[in-house]
Amino acid sequence: MGWSVSVPGIEVSVAVQSERTVVHVAGRLDQDAVVALRQQLSDHDRCLVLDFSGVSFLGLAGVALVEAVAEQVRAAGGELEVWGVDDPRLWQLQEAGRLRALRRRAGSGTGTADRAQSRNRLVMREALAAALRVTGAPMGNAQLLDPASLSLRITTQRGFHQPFLDFFRRVESTAHGSSCGAAAERRSAVFVEDVRRSGLFVGTPAAEVLEDAGVRAVASLPVLSAAGDLAGMFSTHFARPTVWTADVRRELAYVAESAGRLIR
Template identity: 35%
Template sequence: MTSRSPLTMVPATDRVTVVCLAGALDADCCVRLAGELTRHLDRAARQGHRLVLDMTAVPAVGEAARRTLREETGYLAGAPVLVVATPEVRKELEQDDLPGMRLHGTLVEALTSLPPSTAPAPGRPARPRRTGKPPADAESLRGEIFGLRAKARTSGLIGVAQGMLIARYGLPGPAAAFALLREGSQQCNVPLRILASAVVTAPPPQTDAHWFLGRGTHAPPPDTAFVRAYGGDVTDRCHVLAAALDTAIAVAGADAGEVHLTDPAQDHALFLEGRRGLDAAYWDEVALVTGPPVVCAVARERLAPAAVPDVAADEVLSAHPAGQALLAAGRRAVYSVPLITPETYCTGTLTLHRNEPGIWPPPARRAELARLAADVAAWRSWYRRTVVLDALEHLHQNRPDRGAAARRPDGGAAKR
């Protein structure tokens, strides 16, 4: 293999703030999108950073969302936001004039587009450097490979699902399989990774016409305190999990938090689904957790809350990359509560962080967190039995060969 240029090392971490977006950007999300963009742009400006939007997990960007992006970033034509997106999303974004955004295919491509100078933008304060921070080259490698690793975690699963759809429906190739997945994801508002996981783990379709027989009337969402307080669209996975995490942080008085859900397609490993107040160095380490000493994995194994009063005093965790990343970010106490269904199955975890070491949260708060975790587990179980199965049914009934069969004179199924 040849290369037209030598290896490029970009000291990215001291120069950029990376924000990941997931899910379809439609009219309903514009208010939240504008608020989040303003917050992250202001924070990046205070640190003298360029903002990078990783949109590789965004399947579609509606007209209203494109307008929001233009309004929120238009003033940044001189130092535009760097956007990493799939070819399909880049094509949608190119429909509009977005002077404050520059589109790239990969995170490496975006980072290497930065000018060689490492000085902060004029008029912006330089980011304070932490003592004991790794050298610039190590930070550069972390910044570049993070995006690649995150994409690999999802693309491998999606590739397996594509292969299954090609074999099952006689599709012409990966592009047709991906188009079918994407259409099902968009129509049913189910993230592409979640739909791919369901394709991989679900039993084969029961008939040519229906994936599942006899489902009948869907059960209503669980009538729990959390769902009632949420009051929004309970089929919107991203918003429900964000509300759960925000509630947990408020209940515990935490400085940061994260929510993981188990992924059946990856041996029920814990997949990071949401985060607050955590930097990339840490959430790169916990994006896919398979076992201890990461605290959420301990809680999952015990089927009971796990607490670390002081990460620095825990010999095993403090030696682990996730613990080291927590200490580097100034997080000392960690508390994780599992999401347990009535059948005593762990479906995920809510993990909270506090800057000050010590035994925390107090007993009353722990009881409240346990109730919240049970409510979220009940919602997730309902979501998998209804919304995800609906998405599979939609995919099965709208596959290309079914449309072709409907056009045949005998109405029969296409041969496979």
């Protein structure tokens, strides 16, 4: 027996079989689509399959959906399978035993270390995209911690040219003269409302680089692993002095916490 359900932005069909329910999803699983789909899945407490073979975009919200549904189904004594997706952020769920099965798209065969690094890069890219949406900032970058050198290295960026990228390509996790270095050292968010007036930057080489890049304000948030260790950083930058509201700060903190749950 099967039927379709109405979820804005995506196509969803449900097939009820003797031992499980298969939910076929097609389209972009962005934040709005995830909220609507979550409501449709709230009553499913038996063995469930999420068939994502038709999904063209799986963001942080989509991964969080899988986590939530997995807990819901497991609490009811069932099991969750995810089909048709080769997303590195879901590998950890399977390895932790929270997914019964993860059937990936054909062609995936990288090693464990490569998968972990690929997943972490993807998590940080999604975190930066979310942070830019929350703040409306035109510029930003995300970094991962290199455990060998204990330095932060840029893995993705938006809006910057080569001089900025060259200068901040590698930042010591205890470095001064940068918001990301300060946030890494403190293990807490750093908000600089005006670079020209901040004691963090005044008189440092970084101040000139930021001036040249047109940056007047920056917010840097550390991403901490489940064990509380520094794993990465994302920063958003404005071309004018900026005051971050309490709501925006909470949203950015949520993005950092979500990324920390996914990163390895």
